[in-house]
Amino acid sequence: MSEPATAVFAPPDLPAWIRQIVDGFNSQAHTQFILSGNIHDTFPVRANGQATFGTxxxxxxDTIIPRxxxxxxxxxxxxxxxxxxxDIFGRWQEKLDAASRAPRTAIELITHYLRFVANLARLGQPRTRVGVILKDAQLFAPDDDPRLETHALAFLIREWTREPALVQHDxxxxxxxxxxxxxxPLLRQNPLAAHxxxxxxxxxxxxxxxxxxxxAHPVALGGGDLEDLSRQLAGISRSGLMNLLKLKEHRREALATGDITPLKAQLIEQxxxxxxxxxAPKLTLDAVHGQDALKRHLRQNLALWRAGQLDLLPMGYLICGPVGTGKTFLVRCLAGEAGVPVVVLRNFRDKWYGSTxxxxxxxxxxxxxLGRCYVFVDEADQTLGRRGGTGGEPEVSGRIYSMIAQEMSNPDNxxxxxxxxxTSRPDRVEVDLKRPGRVDFKVPLFPTTTPEEGFQLLQAIARHRRVELPGASFGELKDRIPDLLTPGEVEALVTELRRRLATEPGSAVEVLQKLLANYxxxxxVEILLEQVRLAVRECSQAEFIPPRFRDLAG
Structure with a gap:
């Protein structure tokens, strides 16, 4: 690549990924670029002098190798x-035969042609600049194929960056x-190729x-504010956006702000x-019963977030406590208060090597x-696992663990x-994932510790289900209210209470007394207390621990 005519002259405001290619290309530091990520999207190109979108x-x-x-x-x-x-290629081989569809044959053919044009140039013949684009290369040069043929194919592709005659040619x-x-790995680990x-x-x-x-979509876009729509659509591909516009235009519907959140979620999930x-963040922290100190702290962080003081925010939270204490519910409420999406990690593990x-x-x-979002990992002890898991614990490979840990601690995020x-078992979450810089704040959630707290929780959830328990009834119920109640447990209790009210005579208080008598x-309790102890030991601040449990911190 020694002739200046091959240089790409591009404006300085190019996206960083294109600038990386242009700089590597123009500096002659790299002759091979491995492009990963959003490769199946559409991109702005020019066809017949008109701006359009292409692969x-x-x-x-159109942009990097137009000459x-x-x-x-x-x-x-x-x-x-x-x-x-x-016409130029035809002077070397007039027609490609069917064998050129086979990966090994095709790569060998390309390699022979590259050597041919390089040798011609060394003999003083006019230089022919050649660009090669291998699409979905993981399908013919995969990470997990042990066959010699695949290794040989990958070796040849790597040689395009190593053979002096090829490197010195355009x-x-x-x-x-x-x-x-x-x-x-021969391609992935090639230091002469830019990723x-x-x-x-x-x-x-x-x-x-x-x-x-x-x-082309006057109805779908109408007179909407494009900048505002773009901010709300962040996280989807151009092709996904165009498909959405086509569907809206076909239905003669405008793309309204209220439609975007569910449509965007659907597109990204697809x-x-x-x-x-x-x-969907529909609730706020007002829906969380009690936990006043915790809610105050979380709202302070949200105020810093809105004020743009991002350096004061935690990288992550660990929410721990016994089963049923409302960990997932708290996340939903926190996201609703913040007004940002919650992305739940689901089944990212795969049995095939490299797929995870x-x-x-x-x-x-x-x-x-996406911009600002919460990433929620429920049952983190099971989902994330441990390196080389022991004692029946889920195992995670070093490469997978490293990817997760690196992303969690990325300061740009x-x-x-x-x-x-x-998790209800924070002791099974890898220590390195819980360290500051990945998880800066550990939030414990506890069951009720007094009959008064238990009654208030029962009353709040019953009211939400349209069942009234008068405050004056606390005296009648006090001795029967179970210790260490959790929101999940009370939800089940109230459901049974409603069922009995529909099938048995008596007031809500009378029926609840009968229900609790044999509850x-x-x-x-011993499992609950053990999970309480684990949550206490993980807690970031003592003010979040009820007085009854503070002795467990030792």
């Missing part, structure tokens, strides 16, 4: 194709893979997409099938594009992505 392959040809005379592409469906310079290659960790992550579009890029699409789920890492890559790039781990706790 990543078309974008690279390369020959461009070859390969994928397992279409085989080897000559996208540009067919040859550039792009290896496209959705998930970097699914690519063959570039293609992110989901930014708010500004979504706004530009909407502006381009407005003429793009990450089975990996994440959105919780690929799933995590997809999840992490979605989180980055502070104030943007807040991790929330919930047995669903979780043994």
């Amino acid at each position: 990543l392959s078309e974008f690279l040809q 390369y005379q020959v461009v070859l592409t390969y994928d397992i469906g279409n085989g080897l194709r000559v996208e540009r310079g067919g 040859i550039v290659s792009f290896v496209l893979t959705e998930n970097f960790n699914e690519l063959h 570039v992550t293609v992110p989901l579009p930014t708010v500004a890029e979504l706004c530009e997409t909407l502006a381009r699409a407005r003429a 793009e990450c099938p089975g990996l994440i789920e959105f919780l 890492e690929g799933n995590l890559e997809r999840i992490f790039r979605t989180l980055k594009a 502070r104030g943007r992505i807040v991790w929330i781990l919930a 047995l706790k669903p979780v043994p």
Whole structure:
């Protein structure tokens, strides 16, 4: 790549990922780029002088290598194709045969051609600049294929960055893979290849997409504020956005602000099938019974968040406490108070080698594009597991653990992505994941500690279910109110109370007295107390621990 004519002249305000390619390309530091991430999206290109959208392959040809005379592409469906310079390539091989569809044959053919043009240039013949684009390379050069043929194929692709004759010639290659960790290690670990992550579009890029699409979708976009719509749509791909606009235009419906949250959640869940789920933030911390000191602290953090003092916010929370104490409910309420989405990590683990890492890559790039959000990991002791799990505990590989730990402690995420781990067994969560810098604040939730607290919890949940327990009835119920009540337990109690009120005579207080007379706790008290002890020992601040349990902190 020695001729200045091959340089890309690009404006300084390019997105960082494109700038990375341009700088590596123009400096001649790299001749091969591995592009992972949002590679199946659409990108702005020009066709016949008109601004439109095309594939990543078309974008690279249009933006990075517009002056390369020959461009070859390969994928397992279409085989080897000559996208540009067919007449030049035809002087070497007039017609591609069916064998060029096979990965090994195609890569060998490309390698022979690259050596051919490089040798011609060394003999003083005119230089032919060649670009190669390998699409979905993980399908023919995967991480987990032990066959010699696959190793040989990956070796040849790597050689494009190592053979002096090829490196000194005007040859550039792009290896496209959705998930970097699914690519063959010979390619993934090649220090001469630059790894570039293609992110989901930014708010500004979504706004530009909407502006381009407005003429073709006048009803869907109407007179809406494009900047506001773009902010609310952050986290979706351009292709997902265009599909949404087409559907709205077909139905003759405007894309209204109130529609965006459920539509966006649906689109993102479709793009990450089975990996994440959105919780709609409908409640606020007012719905949390008691916990006044904790709610005050959380609201202080939210005020700092809104004020932009992101350096004062925790990277993550650990919510622990006995089963049924409302850990998931607290997260829903916290998200509603903050007005941001809650992304629940679901089944990101896969039995196939390398697939779990690929799933995590997809999840992490979605989180980055969302802007501010909470990432909720329920049953964190089971979901995250432990390195080399023992005693029946779920095991997690070192690579997976490292990816999660690195993302949780990424300082660029502070104030943007807040991790929330919930568990009744915090002792089974890896210590490194709970350390400051990943989890800065540990929140304990406890069962009731007095009959008064138990009655207030019963009263609050019963009222929510349209059953009134007068305050004066506390004296009649006091001796029968179970110790160590949890919100989950009381929900079940109130449901049974409502069932009996529908089938038996008597007032709510009378029926509740009968119900409590023969009541047995669903979780043994010794298990509850052990989980209380674990929560006390994890707690960040003593003010959150009821006086009854403070002796357990030792």
